[in-house]
Amino acid sequence: MKQYLLAVHHAYDAPPMSDEEMQKAFAQVDRVNTELRSAGIWVFGGGLLPPDSATVVRVEGGNTTMTDGPFAETKEQLGGFWVIRCADLDEALAWAEKCSRACMGPVEVRPFEDEPEG
Amino acid sequence: MLGGMDLESIYRAEYGRCVATLARLLGDVSLAEEAVQDAFAVALQKWGVPPPNPGAWIVTTARNRAIDRLRRESTREARHAQALLLRQPDEPREVGPVRDDQLRLIFTCCHPALAPLAQTALTLRLLGGLEVPEIARAYLVPEATIAQRIVRAKKKIRDAAIPYRVPDAAELPARLPPVLTVLYLIFNEGYTSTAGALVRTGLCQEAVRLARELADLMPDEPEVLGLLALLVLIEARRPARVGPAGELVTLAEQDRSLWNREQIAEGHALVRRCLRRNRPGPYQIQAAINAVHTDGSATDWAQVLALYDQLFAHSPTPVVALNRAVAVAEVHGPETALASLDGIDLPGYHLLPATRADLLARLGRTAEARATYDEAITLAGNDAERTFLRNRRSDLD
DSSP: OEEEEEEEEEEETTTTOOOHHHHHHHHHHHHHHHHHHHHHHHHHHHHOOGGOOEEEEEETEEEEEEEEEOOSOSEEEEEEEEEEEEESHHHHHHHHHHHHHHSOOOOOEEEOOOOOOO | OOHHHHHHHHHHHHHHHHHHHHHHHHOOHHHHHHHHHHHHHHHHHHHSSSSSSHHHHHHHHHHHHHHHHHHHHHHHHHHHHHHHHHSSSTTTOOOHHHHHHHHHHHHHOTTTSHHHHHHHHHIIIIIOOHHHEEEEHHHTTTTHHHHOOOOOOOHHHHHTTTOSSSTTTHHHHHEEEEHHHHHHHHHHHHHSSBSSSSHHHOHHHHHHHHHHHHHHOOOTOHHHHHHHHHHHHHHHTHHBOOOSSSOOOGGGGGGGGSHHHHHHHHHHHHHHHHHTTTTTHHHHHHHHHHHHTTSSSSOHHHOOOOHHHHHHHHHHOOHHHHHHHHHHHHOHHHHHHHHHHOOOOTTOOOOOHHOOOHHHTTTTTHHHHHHHHHHHHHHHOOOHHHHHHHHHHTTTT
């Protein structure tokens, strides 16, 4: 089994969704989450607050600095994610398709490094 | 020692099949490739006359070599692969599994998670057995670029766990088109090379060979048959397409006695087989257009136009619209055709101004035609096409 990150990229400069659309997306994501859990695929997932709520912590040469805002100043930022466990990329891509449809945004699929042998 | 030609033809015919089988046995494409290369190196040393079933010999030798190699290594992947191998001792080389192996490898090489150039390079390398320098020469890119693409693609197959399997019926509509596109692009790159000489025969033949194998493996997919028919019908006209000085000869001016009769008959038979299934798709329609072009002594343009209308309904792309305009000119005259070019947006594509220039010339609008030929000449990618356009332009004087 492999673990994959399904990352939802959100364009924060685009006009925001209407309340109605937002409710629709929430309901759809909820349904996908239920489906992921009952299929035994779900590891973890959640939506993130906007990037202006982010803080970056950096330790360099023993000094810690904290800066306001997201790490990269790009328009596209991580809006939420799932971590899933499944057999192979095709399975992960099929789930990503469902997730993308539900949250109405593009989803990037990235494999985790294999866990070290215990 | 074995003659070079024998080994060369055995290599061409068996390489992809052997890699495909070893990939299943080892669970890893890179290990499979190394093992098959090892086995061919052994064959070069050992074969006096080739064994009756050279493919089976290569698979067995490759498998044993892989076990030796894996025993010497102690990485996790090696242990995993060795475990896989030992679970399948001396599996007989049955026809069924081998055919599935080949299909699995085709779908893995053309997986949509890989970039188009990587899909093409991997297909030529693993299924066609072409060496990296050959692929680099064919695509006129540095060897290092191709080598890097192949390494990266194989790494992604392993890291992202791209599965080694044939898509099921429900997935096939999404997964088959990229495979057909890769084979079509390999052929097209050989046929109208983007730079330099006009035709690189090797790529065309390799694409036809792979399409033939695919049609053999998936005889119930009409678009697979359609692609094979299309490639065979274009390939059949290749001897007539380039003149003695390497110049381009248009369809209307081609010496039809130079066409390959056998390939044309094969192409027509394939098109008829497709028509009976009545599940048309873009490759089948393009094959049908080429069947009309190669039927009898002259083209039935009304039929070609009807097929282009059908093709445009399926794939409303600017390139299809441009090709349709050529048929419009033959059926309804250059004036109507010229009007149909309005709104076609193909920046940098030399055949758009080339077609427009031809229509302007036919309408006697010589000055405009001349300027439009100049535009096409600047954009043309290879010498034969440039020469052809220059000749057309000077015919206006």
